[in-house]
Amino acid sequence: xxxxxxxxxxxxxxxxxxxxxxxxxxxxxxxxxxxxxxxxxxxxxxxxxxxxxxxxxxxxxxxxxxxxxxxxxxxxxxxxxxxxxxxx
Numbered sequence: 001x002x003x004x005x006x007x008x009x010x011x012x013x014x015x016x017x018x019x020x021x022x023x024x025x026x027x028x029x030x031x032x033x034x035x036x037x038x039x040x041x042x043x044x045x046x047x048x049x050x051x052x053x054x055x056x057x058x059x060x061x062x063x064x065x066x067x068x069x070x071x072x073x074x075x076x077x078x079x080x081x082x083x084x085x086x087x088x
Contacts, residue, residue, distance in 0.1 A: 004064060018066045020084065021059040025072040027052060 004019055024030035030052055034045050059065055067084050071077040 021065040021068045023068055023070050025070055
């Protein structure tokens, strides 16, 4: 979120840059995924969820991202990202 803001505001920003947001299907599914990994403390999970909700909301702002891909199916999301990257 902050990175996109900073890049777009930078005086040397080139309008040819494209921004992609890879989104979880929902905060609830993201929470299930994070907890399922069992790699983060409760504090870390809560912090990541809070930030993710902010980023998901920010991604809906008009003109911020050129493409939003919802990662609800890994193969489909991969193909969508790949096609977007390789399009000319």
